[in-house]
Amino acid sequence: MSNKFLLVTGFIIFVIQLSFGQTKYEKEYRIPLEEVPMTARLFVDSLNFSKKIKWYYEENLLGNSVEAKVKSDQKKYSIEFDTLGKLQDIEIQLDWGEILPEVRRNITSNLKANFTSHKIYKIQIQYSGNPQNLLSLIKRGTTKEIYTTRYEIVVKGRKEKKVNLYEITFTDNGEIIDIARIIFRNTDNLEF
Amino acid sequence: MQNVGAQSNYQIGTLPAININKSLKNSWRLNFKWESRQLLKRNRPGIPGESGFDYILSDFALVLSKKVGLNNSIAAGYQIRLRENQLTHRSIQQFTIVKRYTGFRLAHRLASDQTYALGESTEFRLRYRIAAELPLNGEAVDPREFYFKVNNEYLNSFQGKDYDLEIRIVPVVGYVFTDNNKLEFGLNYRASSFLESQVRHSYWIAINWFLKI
Incomplete structure (x- = not known):
């Protein structure tokens, strides 16, 4: 292996390491219904939306949350819970x-x-x-x-x-x- | 491997690029791009087909940009192309708009460039590119997530009395290590020489690394 190749590979590994080392990040992703806390599911079920409800998990600096998003009667609803299913807003x-x-x-x-x-x-x-x-x-x-x-x-x-x-x-x-x-x-x- | 007299006109190769960006004061940014081409297979009408690994060229570009609105930037820069010890110079100007929607981002780029090479008349290009980026998870592209990006560009080229059109379609899958470190892998398809008897198809395997320092 040439020195140049080693140098480039080393640099790439260094930068990737650097970016993985940072732990502060925000993230939001879809989750299946089975992973939604039961109290959150029951609350949203009782609102009787006819459209399909999309569930998301949000990770951020202030703490994690679970969110239901649905469009009903031309309006977008976003219902946020903590990770135990307690309603936030x-x-x-x-x-x-x-x-x-x-x-x-x-x-x-x-x-x-x-x-x-x-x-x-x-x-x-x-x-x-x-x-x-x-x-x-x-x-x-x-x-x-x-x-x-x-x-x-x-x-x-x-x-x-x-x-x-x-x-x-x-x-x-x-x-x-x-x-x-x-x-x-x-x-x-x-x-x- | 030779294929004498084949009529199709195409080339297949790799197109790795590294894009390094630096934020400066007052919404200014500096972009450095290195892009290189390696040819794996080529077929031209009336010429024996060629295959094998062949390094073709390297581009080095430095572009200074300034944010001029919430979603808009103007930029200007200079590129040097190194091809078999021959230097080609190119000046670049561009205007970009990046729109954010629920679930995706859309970018428009209007650009012009002028290419100067020894013994050739200056080539003027006017280009428009539209790019869409979609997260593969959730409503936004977050760190440690994959995304899909596709761009479609139309390049009008004027050189002397000649005019040519090139169309590019670039679908890639990207991975976000952090917001400032992304890697993309996909295809860079180009159709050119529309006004000649046979369109040339280029299939480049694109690997783009975007870094912000």
């Missing part, structure tokens, strides 16, 4: 017009205060709280029981001459709780 994709006018006004004025210009890409309403309360809320569209409502909005925002994508969490009346910049996955293999 229910997210439903919304149109801007479905938010109450006064909440829309608050959201807009808060976005204007944070960005020189903005464009809304995606809106989700997020419900959390007691599973039984949420169950009656989703099934009947309303409930007198207590639950928490938040809005998760993906916004293209410009500030200090830089354009980025942000995920912004709002309270039920449109006040900002959290702003997180969305970091895109590497696009080098699509550009070069």
Whole structure:
């Protein structure tokens, strides 16, 4: 074996080792129904979706979770549980017009205060709280029981001459709780 | 092995490439690409068929790019091609858009290049490439997962009074070690010389390594 070959092989092994050594990563993958915690399955079953439910396992820095995704009545539902099947939240994709006018006004004025210009890409309403309360809320569209409502909005925002994508969490009346910049996955293999 | 008088026009070979990217300040990026071609089999009309391992050329390209929008980048660079001790120079300009959808990513690349070789008139090319990347698991391509990528490119070439079209279709399977370290393996199919009597088909086994440092 030539020295050049050894050098190149050594370099490749070094880089692969380097990348395997990094343990911080996020991952999401489909899982079969058998691997879904029973309480999570029962909860989603009781919502009586007619469409097929896709189950995912998510690994991230904040802990792992199990998520059910389904499209029903032209709306995308995402129901998240912890790995033991305890309900975390229910997210439903919304149109801007479905938010109450006064909440829309608050959201807009808060976005204007944070960005020189903005464009809304995606809106989700997020419900959390007691599973039984949420169950009656989703099934009947309303409930007198207590639950928490938040809005998760993906916004293209410009500030200090830089354009980025942000995920912004709002309270039920449109006040900002959290702003997180969305970091895109590497696009080098699509550009070069 | 010789095959005298065969009418088909094709070549089969390998096309390994290493792509090293470096992020710079203020949304600038530097891309270095090394790509090489090795021929395994070739058949041309009226010429005896050839087979065996034959190193053909190496390309070295350096491209500087700048993000100009949420999804858009402009880039310019220079490539040197080394073929049997002959140097060919190429200047490159490109504009890319990468769109993200639920379950896949789509990229458009509009590029132009100019090739300068001794004793030949400059070749101008105008090219468009569309590429789609689909995770083979989940809704996004995560580390330690496989993905499928296919791109389709149309290259218009103008040289002197000549015009030619080349079409490329490149399906590959990729593996993500980390977001900054990916390996792709697949086919790079090229159909060219459309305006000559017989289209030339090229089948390259593509191995692409993308690294970000």
